[in-house]
Amino acid sequence: AQSVTQPDIHITVSEGASLELRCNYSYGATPYLFWYVQSPGQGLQLLLKYFSGDTLVQGIKGFEAEFKRSQSSFNLRKPSVHWSDAAEYFCAVDNTLNDYKLSFGAGTTVTVRA
Amino acid sequence: DAGVTQSPTHLIKTRGQQVTLRCSPKSGHDTVSWYQQALGQGPQFIFQYYEEEERQRGNFPDRFSGHQFPNYSSELNVNALLLGDSALYLCASSDVTQTAKLFFGSGTQLSVL
Numbered sequence: 060a061q062s063v064t065q066p067d068i069h070i071t072v073s074e075g076a077s078l079e080l081r082c083n084y085s086y087g088a089t090p091y092l093f094w095y096v097q098s099p100g101q102g103l104q105l106l107l108k109y110f111s112g113d114t115l116v117q118g119i120k121g122f123e124a125e126f127k128r129s130q131s132s133f134n135l136r137k138p139s140v141h142w143s144d145a146a147e148y149f150c151a152v153d154n155t156l157n158d159y160k161l162s163f164g165a166g167t168t169v170t171v172r173a
Numbered sequence: 174d175a176g177v178t179q180s181p182t183h184l185i186k187t188r189g190q191q192v193t194l195r196c197s198p199k200s201g202h203d204t205v206s207w208y209q210q211a212l213g214q215g216p217q218f219i220f221q222y223y224e225e226e227e228r229q230r231g232n233f234p235d236r237f238s239g240h241q242f243p244n245y246s247s248e249l250n251v252n253a254l255l256l257g258d259s260a261l262y263l264c265a266s267s268d269v270t271q272t273a274k275l276f277f278g279s280g281t282q283l284s285v286l
Binding site: 063095100101102103104105149151160161162163164165166 | 177206213214215216217218221229231263265274275277278279280
């Protein structure tokens with residue numbers, strides 16, 4: 060079964076600084092990978108997804124992620140963080156597009172300091 | 174266009190009781206999935222409904238059951254509640270013709286005392 064590991068439980072970053080959130084997956088074939096964001100009291104919002112093709116994926120809110128098969132990673136990045144980016148971020152994997160049966164990591168909480 | 178709506182937003186129950194959570198999918202969506210998010214963890218897939226039938230199921234006991242109605246709305250039922258069932262329950266809807274475009278509701282926070 061596929062699984063996702065997010066090594067960082069909590070990251071604190073200064074406003075305007077860059078952000079990188081790590082995600083490692085365990086799956087034999089090329090998985091379908093997703094990043095979601097969850098603000099307090101809100102549901103999950105899709106930031107970006109990777110299915111195939113270009114390994115650098117652009118998403119909403121200025122986020123991007125890079126798929127690296129050799130490292131089984133799909134790290135999320137943002138060049139300049141805004142205070143509104145404070146939230147919890149989840150990496151997820153799906154082994155088939157038709158299932159919508161996502162396996163989520165435990166999440167990384169991002170705190171933005173002024 | 175309303176997104177995915179869930180009710181109630183908060184619920185307090187005691188051990189052994191039964192609970193029903195409700196979900197209305199986004200307009201045009203025909204598939205509903207339910208996830209359980211325990212405190213400090215990522216969401217875990219419970220099951221998915223399409224055409225009023227359970228299509229996929231995660232590793233949850235039979236105490237967790239569901240239903241989908243002809244208007245595509247869905248219910249999640251949990252019987253014989255345990256303290257460990259305390260969690261945020263998320264509903265997500267999708268259109269079977271569109272790949273991997275899940276829309277999540279804000280969830281129902283269930284506390285079992």
